[in-house]
Amino acid sequence: METSKIKFIDLFSGIGGFKMALSANGGECIGFSEIDKDAIETYCDNYRISPALNFGDIRKIEKLPEHDLLTAGVPCQSWSIAGKNLGFNDDRGQLWNDTIYLLNQSQPKAFIFENVKGLVDPRNKSALQYILKRITQAGYYANYYILNSHDYGVAQNRVRIYIVGFREKQFFDKFNPPRSIEKKIVLADILDIDLPEIESNNEQVDLFGFSEKVNKQMSLSSKNGYNDYFLFNDLRNGETTIHSWDILDTTDREKDICLLLLKNRRKKQFGLLDGNPLSLVQIQKIDPSINFYELEDLVHRDILKKVFYRFKVLASCDTDLTDSEAELLKFAHDGVLQLDIIKTQNSLRLNSRTLSGLLSSLINKEVISCIEERYEFKNTKISSGIDGINRIFLPTSDVFPTLVASDTNDFVALKHVDRETNESYKKKFLEEVYFTKQYRKITKEEACLIQGFPRNFKLPESRSRWMKLIGNSVSVPVVSSLIDSIVSTEVFD
Structure with missing residues (x-):
């Protein structure tokens, strides 16, 4: 079966990270579910899709049309460290039950569900076990995978859990999570900043070519023993901490x-x-x-x-x-x-x-x-940092921190700072970047690229509105890699 014949339904669609990945591979969206007005308008505008295809509030959907693949970015606040960690005691946590109900009712060949890594934390062990049990009861073979967006082609440290399942065991047994790509995208690749060639330890570094392995759990970037960011914090102490x-x-x-x-x-x-x-x-x-x-x-x-x-x-x-x-x-x-x-x-x-x-x-x-x-x-x-600044990342950084709906107090420096000694590194940063205000927040276009969307993806003008939409989305290249792995099992043939 050709990928173009895969019919999918996009639950909690947001601005369509799942849709973009699937449509780029020829998939056909036969419906989506979303209740946020900005997200619906953005989805329909960018993909030229009729609002009539929106099923609306998932809690009111009784039946889904026949489809091959079900995707869902279930709201994550119940399990996120940025939320109150209430899990199933939060109404948003209960949306998992609605999602699995529709999975059981429609019985697609496969599914992908995405959530924050907090769902796999020890404190949420029973919740994850409950979700997997419900999926099994719905007739599916499934497992969860912890993937970092940086490993699949974006300059962002974004660790998420992806639950992938199949109706038939033979395809589940053949599924392997996607392998990390060798050539990573780094922050300098997407920043709209003119940067000169930079020397590091007397060796020329190509800012638009270098790449280093990033541990799946790390949130920051360092090279040659020096951090590529400065942390503004009075509760921590380090060589690149600004108090x-x-x-x-x-x-x-x-x-x-x-x-x-x-x-x-x-x-x-x-x-x-x-x-x-x-x-x-x-x-x-x-x-x-x-x-x-x-x-x-x-x-x-x-x-x-x-x-x-x-x-x-x-x-x-x-x-x-x-x-x-x-x-x-x-x-x-x-x-x-x-x-x-x-x-x-x-x-x-x-x-x-x-x-x-x-x-x-x-x-x-x-x-x-x-x-x-x-x-x-x-x-x-x-997370508030000092005077509204949490971290300032140098252009040499491999990654930018996880984009979140509420925005962050993270910035990018507009110039590079040479690393010599720990003392001079911090002093030069303060003199050449901080005190001269040579830093800014990422732009809308950069945020799109950091999530794997095209630079010209249409979003609202208001920063708070577009940041909410892009921060709530999935990283497109991760979904593309997962789709390739699912297709390779021949489940849709």
Whole structure:
């Protein structure tokens, strides 16, 4: 059977990453399912397909027409580290049941389902086993594969799980996941930046030809012992880490205090969290010369912040409490409520904002009062970075980080920085790239190429809208490679 005769249905189609890969190989789309208005318009506009082919909300589809291949990029937020990791407790997690119901009802010859790598994390083991069990009950032989988009022709580190299944065991037994391509696409291949020839370790490097193996789990790029990116972060330390005290005009003494806090904040003697605020008393036990006024000055400089850490529960209080407030107070010990104990209680499921609101409410109701403040870095959300910058990637980088619907605080440098020593490398980056603002976010055209779409793929003008669409899509070359492997089993002959 020729590939052109493969009839497929595209569930959770988004902007058509599956469709582009299949159509390029002659596949025929006989219908798709999507509810996002921007995605529907983009899909129909780029592929010149009638909106009448949209089946709409998958939860309302009772029956699919006969087809050979079913594809689905099931919404991933339930399993993503960027979400709340609620799995099947999230309505979006339940969409797996709707997908498998339609698989069982329509019985195509094969299918491909895509999701974030979080689905294979140990905490989601039971969920993945449940999904595979349901697929087996639907009459299919299936397995899951962890693939990185960079291995198949895009300059992006994008690790995803692909579940591939066949109705007949003979074809499942013949299926092999696609092999990684030898010549990788790297960031310099797609950036709209004029770059000179670059010397590295006295050897000429062809920016548009070099390629190195990228481990499937790595998210960044390095060569010759040097990172090809700079991380803006106060909670980590490394040769290419930029801290807020590197950017602001600080003294050596202030830098030393910040590094002392950075070095000690993860020690278990200071609390149960992976990173703990430290009190003045605790800091002075490490270095007695540090005084209150020095810490307060760093607070005023917006490098540190003060957090309420320990609270006394007022026994005389008879104020009415909400259920959440009452639940929070259950974790008090000997009349004291402590921040690290609260945050390590999985049963509470509180985000930082909700917890802060509850504590403020209890203070206002005079149910608790703060008896200890501690010092922490102001920039504590790793993905937010510093002043809106998480990472800046040099043009020599192999990959760009995973594109996500919410956009990221990742940028690309507009010029290369020579690597000599660790100290000079960081200094030159700050002087020649950061302080001179020789960096920017990726463009719409570059984002398309990073996902394997053509440069001229039509997307909305608004960055937030096109970033949501491109970040939610699958990488086209990965799907193309999977289709080739499926076709090679002769399942469609």
